[in-house]
Amino acid sequence: MLAIPETKIVNHKIPWLSALSPTLIKTSQLTKFFLASKRGLLESLARKPSFYVKAVDHIDMEIAEHEILALVGESGSGKTTLGLLLCTLERPTEGEASFMDQKIDKSSETNVRRQIQMVFQNPSESLDPRMNSRGIVMEALQKFRLTKAEKEQRFEDSLRAVGLDPHEFASRRPGDLSGGQKQRIAIARAIASNPKFVVLDEPTSALDASIQAQVLNLLVDLHEKFGFTYLLITHNIAVARFISDRIAVMYAGKLVELGSTDDVMTNPKHPYTQALLKSVPTLETRGLEAPKGETPSLLHPPTGCRYHPRCPYAMDICKTTDPELTPVENNSVACWLYPKLKS
Amino acid sequence: MLLEIQGLGVTYRTEQGIVRALNRVSLSVEEKENVAVVGESGSGKSTLGIAIAKLLPANGSYTGGDILLNGKNVLAMNDKEIRSIRGGVVFMVFQDPLNSLNPVKKVGNQIVEALQVKSQREGRHYENDSREIIKTFENVRIPDPDAILERYPHELSGGQVQRVILAMGLLMKPKLLIADEPTSAVDVTLQAQIINLLNSLKAEYGLSVIFITHDISVAYNVADKIAVMYAGNIVEIGPTEDVIKSPLHPYTQGLVSCIPSGRKSQGLLKTVPGTAPSLLHPPTGCRYHPRCPYAMDICKTTDPELTPVENNSVACWLYPKLKS
Numbered sequence: 001m002l003a004i005p006e007t008k009i010v011n012h013k014i015p016w017l018s019a020l021s022p023t024l025i026k027t028s029q030l031t032k033f034f035l036a037s038k039r040g041l042l043e044s045l046a047r048k049p050s051f052y053v054k055a056v057d058h059i060d061m062e063i064a065e066h067e068i069l070a071l072v073g074e075s076g077s078g079k080t081t082l083g084l085l086l087c088t089l090e091r092p093t094e095g096e097a098s099f100m101d102q103k104i105d106k107s108s109e110t111n112v113r114r115q116i117q118m119v120f121q122n123p124s125e126s127l128d129p130r131m132n133s134r135g136i137v138m139e140a141l142q143k144f145r146l147t148k149a150e151k152e153q154r155f156e157d158s159l160r161a162v163g164l165d166p167h168e169f170a171s172r173r174p175g176d177l178s179g180g181q182k183q184r185i186a187i188a189r190a191i192a193s194n195p196k197f198v199v200l201d202e203p204t205s206a207l208d209a210s211i212q213a214q215v216l217n218l219l220v221d222l223h224e225k226f227g228f229t230y231l232l233i234t235h236n237i238a239v240a241r242f243i244s245d246r247i248a249v250m251y252a253g254k255l256v257e258l259g260s261t262d263d264v265m266t267n268p269k270h271p272y273t274q275a276l277l278k279s280v281p282t283l284e285t286r287g288l289e290a291p292k293g294e295t296p297s298l299l300h301p302p303t304g305c306r307y308h309p310r311c312p313y314a315m316d317i318c319k320t321t322d323p324e325l326t327p328v329e330n331n332s333v334a335c336w337l338y339p340k341l342k343s
Numbered sequence: 344m345l346l347e348i349q350g351l352g353v354t355y356r357t358e359q360g361i362v363r364a365l366n367r368v369s370l371s372v373e374e375k376e377n378v379a380v381v382g383e384s385g386s387g388k389s390t391l392g393i394a395i396a397k398l399l400p401a402n403g404s405y406t407g408g409d410i411l412l413n414g415k416n417v418l419a420m421n422d423k424e425i426r427s428i429r430g431g432v433v434f435m436v437f438q439d440p441l442n443s444l445n446p447v448k449k450v451g452n453q454i455v456e457a458l459q460v461k462s463q464r465e466g467r468h469y470e471n472d473s474r475e476i477i478k479t480f481e482n483v484r485i486p487d488p489d490a491i492l493e494r495y496p497h498e499l500s501g502g503q504v505q506r507v508i509l510a511m512g513l514l515m516k517p518k519l520l521i522a523d524e525p526t527s528a529v530d531v532t533l534q535a536q537i538i539n540l541l542n543s544l545k546a547e548y549g550l551s552v553i554f555i556t557h558d559i560s561v562a563y564n565v566a567d568k569i570a571v572m573y574a575g576n577i578v579e580i581g582p583t584e585d586v587i588k589s590p591l592h593p594y595t596q597g598l599v600s601c602i603p604s605g606r607k608s609q610g611l612l613k614t615v616p617g618t619a620p621s622l623l624h625p626p627t628g629c630r631y632h633p634r635c636p637y638a639m640d641i642c643k644t645t646d647p648e649l650t651p652v653e654n655n656s657v658a659c660w661l662y663p664k665l666k667s
Contacts, residue, residue: 074530178618208383208557210615213601217611235531238560242603242612261606279535281560283587283602288564290535294502 021064024197024229025086029095032056032081036299053298055081057253058095060325065196068223068230070244070261072237072276074295078253079233083199086231087116099197114143117190121202123182127174133159133185134170140189158188161225162218180211184218191222201233216243237280241265249273252296252306254322259331269333272307305336313337344411345518345551346372346395351408353387353394362622364390366575366630367408369649372519372551377541379554379562379583381598382572383619388555391572392523395553396433397425413518427464430457434517438524440504444496451476451492454511461515476514482547483510483540502533509540513548523555538565559598563587571595574620574630576646581655591657593635629660637661 033052037043055078063069063086073079084090086097088109097104099112117140120126127136137155146154159166162184174182183203190198200219204212220243223230234240240247240261247264249257249272257270268274275291293310296302302309308318317336328338353365364387372378382388393399395410397417410417412432417425429435437443445453454476462469473492480488483506496504505525512520522541526534541552542565554565562569563583570580571592579592590596597615617634620626626633632642639660647658 074532180618208619209559209598210383210601211618213603213612213614216603217614220607220611237531238603242605242607275532279532281535281538281558281564283560283563283599283604286564286583288535288538290539291532294500294533295530 021066023062023101024065025063025097025099027059027061027086027095027097030056030059030082030085030092030097031094032078032085032090033093051299054253054301055298056085056092059255061248061255061258063197063229063231065229066223066227067246068232068244070232070234070240070247071250072234072240072247073250074235074276076252076295076298077250078298079250080201082250083118083201083231083233086197087118087199088113089118114193115196116199117193117195117197118199118201119183119186119190119203122206123179123186124174124206126186127182129174132171132173133164133177133188134166136174136185137189137192140192144193154192155188158192159185161191161222162188164188178211179207180214183207183211183215187215187218187222191226191228194226195228197229197231199231199233202235203232204239205234205236212239219243237265237277238282249276252301253298254306254334255325256307256334257331258325263330267329267331269328269331269338270307270335271311271313271337275310305334344371345374345376345413346370346553347409347411348391348395349409349411351391351394351410352406353390353399354404354406355400356402356404357623360623363625364403364575364622365394366625368572368575368577369408370570370577370580372553374518374551375545375549376568377545377552377554377566378568378570379556379566380570380572381556381559381562383557385574385619385622386572387575387622388557388572389523392435392521392553392555395519395521396429396435398429398435430515430517431461431464432517433519433521434512434515436505436508436512436520436522436525438527440501440508440525440528441496443508444504446496448495449492450494450496450499450507454492454507454514457511458514476510479510479513480507482544483513484536485510501529502536505529505533505537506540509537509544513544513550516548517550519551519553521553521555524557525554526561527557534561541565559587560602571598574625575622576630576658577649578631578659579655579657580649581657585654589653591652591655591662592631592659593637593661594631597634629658 032055034055036051036053039050071079071082081090085092088104102108104112134155137158138151141151141154156166159169164184204215207215222228232244244261247261248255251272257264257273264273268277278289281288291310296306304320305318305323308314315336323334323336325332325334348368348370351365351368355362355364368391380388380391405418455471459469477488485491485503485506526537544550556562566583569583569586570577573594579586579595586595587599590599600613601615603612615634620630628644629642629647632638641660647660649656649658652662
């Protein structure tokens with residue numbers, strides 16, 4: 001049976017959840033640079049400089065147990081890379097992440113991985129087309145010391161948990177399933193090992209609107225039943241607002257704002273968050289306001305605050321010095337507009 | 344009336360059988376009108392877009408109906424007549440704009456080439472006027488137009504390429520722009536820029552736009568009129584405010600209410616049970632009846648016609664006007 005954790009799920013209405021619930025994941029100055037230029041013998045002999053894509057740039061954040069943190073940002077903002085770092089699927093260039101007070105490094109990686117699972121964007125690509133549903137879910141249990149009967153039980157429990165009949169679906173392959181059913185199998189695979197932490201990378205982006213609603217409801221239901229901690233990576237602000245307790249906004253590899261969902265949605269502090277929210281089309285009101293320009297290349301990001309070339313409030317200091325993430329009212333913001341930072 | 348489609352049917356021959364992609368679709372577009380066609384994947388919305396420009400793939404065929412463009416029937420035209428319409432009267436913008444440009448030619452040369460071909464077909468001599476091109480680039484907010492003209496497509500960002508295509512479209516001075524998911528591959532801030540651009544160009548260039556999208560919130564922000572498609576049928580059509588704020592068809596109601604608009608503490612999302620049917624073997628009667636909470640006996644046997652109800656037109660047996 002999937003165990004229901006002993007700790008009671010804390011009240012979602014309290015904004016600073018992390019102060020009340022134990023920290024599950026903590027990052028300090030977490031950084032990932034990818035080498036962008038090919039570097040062979042000729043290049044090093046010619047002393048050509050190397051270029052790096054600064055995908056995740058010195059990020060400090062915490063994720064509390066049982067919380068749902070939404071990581072929002074546009075394509076190329078580094079949100080997927082941050083997710084992979086927290087899943088131990090990428091190793092940081094600098095800085096570190098810890099999982100339940102244990103530093104994630106080569107020696108602890110295997111241990112940490114047992115408690116983390118991931119659900120990817122496109123279930124048609126993340127499921128092996130030649131395996132049946134039973135094989136797909138059971139494969140995730142290989143590294144766990146479970147008897148055959150226990151594994152079978154886990155398979156049935158997790159399929160029931162995602163709303164599929166295990167007897168009907170056991171022998172079906174991804175090709176026989178609809179998009180929504182495939183994503184349910186991917187979620188069943190993720191929860192079968194009863195992980196503490198589940199990274200959901202755009203779990204509904206490849207699905208139609210009516211199926212997206214079913215999957216979102218399922219994720220809420222599983223969170224309430226089993227108390228998983230979610231990191232939901234999404235570009236869809238409406239999805240983030242619906243499901244999350246806190247929202248972290250990324251821009252060009254940097255965390256620019258972090259706060260409770262209600263605060264970030266109703267009272268965004270960073271000019272980028274403000275612009276992002278005004279660009280999102282909704283069914284409530286017509287008319288959009290778009291910020292000028294486009295997201296910068298991460299090969300040569302702007303100096304200082306990376307948003308300054310697009311920011312309507314840019315000052316001199318923004319062009320030269322990168323602001324740190326600092327508490328402003330209920331949120332944390334990295335922006336020179338808030339005088340607290342300067343002191 | 345710029346475009347009038349009446350009872351259009353399109354099928355695809357596949358190895359599995361005949362796919363009925365469009366089933367008696369009727370739609371009209373006035374001059375300077377933005378019409379959004381909304382539907383989930385496989386609803387036939389892209390087929391509708393390419394069917395208008397007679398660009399169906401080899402396995403597709405028309406099974407009935409008429410497409411009247413400026414009063415002339417597109418389906419009765421020969422290849423030469425069709426070519427004079429494509430680009431000049433109807434211009435298409437696709438989801439991935441990079442596929443629409445030639446990767447080995449400079450952007451500026453490609454635009455000049457398109458204009459030359461258009462002039463040739465109209466029997467005029469083309470005079471290269473780079474000022475007009477640059478002015479149009481400025482209109483679609485391309486920064487530094489002179490430099491962009493000298494670049495290759497891969498040197499531009501996604502947003503710039505999409506704008507180059509739009510600028511090309513405007514230079515061709517079409518009457519109708521068909522945009523198939525033009526913002527699905529771009530970020531939300533860029534999407535907002537393109538939506539605002541399309542809205543402002545309508546007045547400036549006297550353009551009608553058919554905007555094909557799966558995102559009903561995008562449709563709400565771009566369109567004067569919304570057509571909702573389900574399994575190859577238009578199930579509801581009407582002014583944007585009416586379709587979104589007081590939808591009549593149960594499918595439109597489901598589609599509008601399953602978009603997250605609040606917090607989970609305010610309750611779970613409403614869902615549409617089941618999945619869209621295969622168009623190889625669509626359900627009998629109303630194609631939505633297996634998923635519809637209000638399904639009656641008549642829905643299972645007879646396909647309802649699109650009929651005016653209040654401000655919208657709807658194809659649903661719930662509205663008694665239809666039965667009479």
